[in-house]
Amino acid sequence: MITPSALAWLLWWCPLVMNCGTSGAVYLVGQDGKGSSNSVMVATLTQMVERHLEGCHLALATTDTYSTLFIQFVRNVAENEQTAAAVMEGRTLPLTTHINTTMTYLQLQHLSGLWREGQASCQVLILDFTREDIQVMIRVVERIALWTRPETRVIFVGGRETVATLLLHHALRNTRHALHIVTNTNPTQLHKLGAVVYRRCHYCSQGEAGMEVLGRWNVSAAAIPSQPMLFTEDPENYKGHKFRLVEKNYFPYTSSMRVTQEPATQLIHQDSLGTRIITAMAHSLNFTYVVHEPVDGQWGAEVDGQWNGMVRTLLLEDADVCLDLTVAPKRASVIQFAGAYIDESAVFLTTKPRPLPEYLSLVRPFTWEVWLVVVVSIVVWGVSVWLLLKVWPQALGGRVLDLKSALFYSLGIILEDPPLLPPNNPTGQMLVGWWLAGSLVIVSMYRSLLISHLVVQGKSPVINTMPELVGRPGYSWGTVRINGMLMTILGTSADPVKKRLYEDMQVLTIEDGIRRVLDEDFAYFHSTYYMRLLVATRYTDPSGYTPIHISTSRLNLYSGNSFSFRPGAPFFHRFSLARQRLLEAGLINYWMDDVINTRTREARRMDSGNGKESDTNQAISVSNV
Structure with a gap:
């Protein structure tokens, strides 16, 4: 009897490739033959492949030495004027070649990553088993890590008693399309009724995983129009499913209040860009969610080969989605990112243009x-x-x-x-x-x-770009930390202006940096949206005047901020589509501006001391005009 590990090894590393037009098939044979024949099941599989799996790469797995089901299925495909060949060690072999389970690593190395290298439009795994083999197949499915390949379509062929056990197994938690085909065992009604097709549905049982009957597959030609739709699109209704979110407090991108002081405590959302996005998506897709912070309170970095923070939380599947995480190449290699929905950039603060000396008024008319x-x-x-x-x-x-x-x-x-x-x-x-x-x-x-x-009193020129800043005599500049992405970009750039900024960059806190901006010729670099909020709430008077100028040019630090998902998340495409619709409608940029303006108004009400906006009329001055 072939072991589960050996079968899993054969499945992915020791394939026989069969070209079926634009399709490819992998035919695998174990060592415990039953020799049974099932013409209805063969016809059902053949029709499914022809009508629903055209252009797909097929992988067939069984514990039987000579599976009559798969042998007949392969023959049917070959009889339809398709070419069939087995490939082993670069040589073309007969299709019935027996696969040795003790093949060496060097013999199998050239076939590694077969599905990843193929040009097929989809991948399909068909598993044939008996009731005695169900535990073997379960261990095989676990070993081959189907949860990392949500797009792979899985088709089980077996008895009715194994439907719930297989389709609801945790190993298929991310598989978007999983079917179980059961044939009618009544010989008198076999061709009349055909096969019954069951499907795993992720959210059909009150928001949790369940299974449903798609219908009966009738192999007669007259019943072709009534065949069930096997592979539907992602659901638009999650039926109240509760998703687990992880996030850090980073206003205005995200904002939340801790329920307790314990690590990984639950969070209560407050108004922010991320809160508005997920609220709109939850209303549209009909789901709920619970929010927690990461155990270690970190964003997510690789330290000594191990990830921490929110990235680790997603890798351990302790959360489904992270609302706000900066896209980075290393992170994208281990977790999934949707497209960036807003930028992460830096600006620099300077004082607004100061009035020029009055004694120079006589010479200022001419340069x-x-x-x-x-x-x-x-x-x-x-x-x-x-x-x-x-x-x-x-x-x-x-x-x-x-x-x-x-x-x-x-x-x-x-x-x-x-x-x-x-x-x-x-x-x-x-x-x-x-x-x-x-x-x-x-x-x-x-x-x-x-x-x-x-x-009109003259003022000094405005500084909006980095070349203007570097070229202005007497100016210095700084930022909050020396090891951030800003310093990385400046230090690795070939631009002489950025090199000069990197060489003379000073490190100081936000309070000290803004104090120097107000007191001397100094520029302070920091995040765009945070600086907008800080200047509006703390350095702007009731009339709306602020002595601080925010540069109009931005330095993009990353690809942007994005939703991130645990590996293999089956809802990845639907969430990405919902986010894209919000982005194309202009709501995300609008919400970001509105979040900042709302927080600004709240801060000014608190500063007023009475909790409400002042109704006192103010005289209009020349500065207001």
Whole structure:
């Protein structure tokens, strides 16, 4: 008798591959033959494969040395003009080749991961057994870890007495499609009634796993339209099933209150983005949930080869879903992530532009480049007049000006206070006319700009990007910790701006960082949404003014935040679809803004001291406009 471990080893490592058009079949033979033939079951399996499993990769397993069921099934497939061949050690062998259970690892190595490497649209495992073999098959199903392959379709072929035992077994807890086929043992009604098909349903028994009869599979051609639908989509109604959630308090993404002070205590949800998402999904899909925190209070990191935090909770199947976990490559290799529903980025805080010194109001209308042009023009015009009147006095005639007088003459015109005696020759008068016209333009521009600068006080430029921050003289910057993802991105970047930020980054607490932002030329890096909330609640006055400026440019730290699921979760696709619908409707971004605004209003009510918003009328000032 073949052992369960040996059969499981054969099932995944020692296959015989049969190409069935676009399909592939794995035919496995054990060592305890019964030799029975069941034409109805063969016909049923053949029709199921042809009508519902086209393009799938089939794996057949039995404890019989020569299973008449599978032999006839393979023949039926081959008779339908399909090619059939067995592959072993790279050689084509007859289909009836006996598989030796003592084959070495090297002989089996080239066939490892057969299903993962195939191009089939789906994978199907068909198990043929008798009542005496049920415990063997249960151990086989446990050994091959079907719970990690929820998409694999499992079909049991056996007696009616084993239906509940197999379909409700814990090893199939994640299998989305599990069927059990039972034939009618009454010879007189065998072809009339055909086979009865049972299906495992995850949530049909008051939200828990159960089984149901899909119907009878009639192998007669006339009954083809009435055959049951074997593989339905994921349920849209979880019938009150209670999911187990795990999360950490990280407002505004998640927010909850601990019931007790014990580790892994139950949490009570408070208003946050994650709370609104899961509440909407629970209402739409009809499920309930309970929330706990991780035992060690960690997010989830790999330490000495072992995961901690919420990742470990999911791996141990102590929770079904984590509402908010940052997508990272290492985490994605051990647990499932849905698509990111919101970004995780960093911004930097600086003070809002400060008023410029008033004593510089006279020179601010022009930039230094324009002032340089004006000064050079004054000198050039004065020198030109002096040269014309000095070098060619006989030809030009008239009075002669020395250099000092010519320069003051040029300056006097632009100051609208020219000398009383202009040059009395035509060339000098022409030069004076051109200079008067140019001076009129310059003076008019200066007056209008000076008035605007005196009416509206000038401020220093806003810093919104990292190049602007690095290029601003006298500025320094910092963040909350040196080992975070921000420092990793800055330290590994080839961008010289990010390298400079990494080299000069200081580490200090949030309170100290914002204090330095307010007191000196300093920039503080932190999470985007947390900074929005912090500035709005703690550094904004009742009129809505805050001295802190949040940069408009963001530095994306991760792929984003996402739902994460325990390995093999059968509800993964339905939850992902529900999240995607919320995202496409624009609700997630709207909810994030509303959560922050709601918390801001609550904080201001608490600060007011009376628990309600003030009704006192406030005068409208220029700053309000």
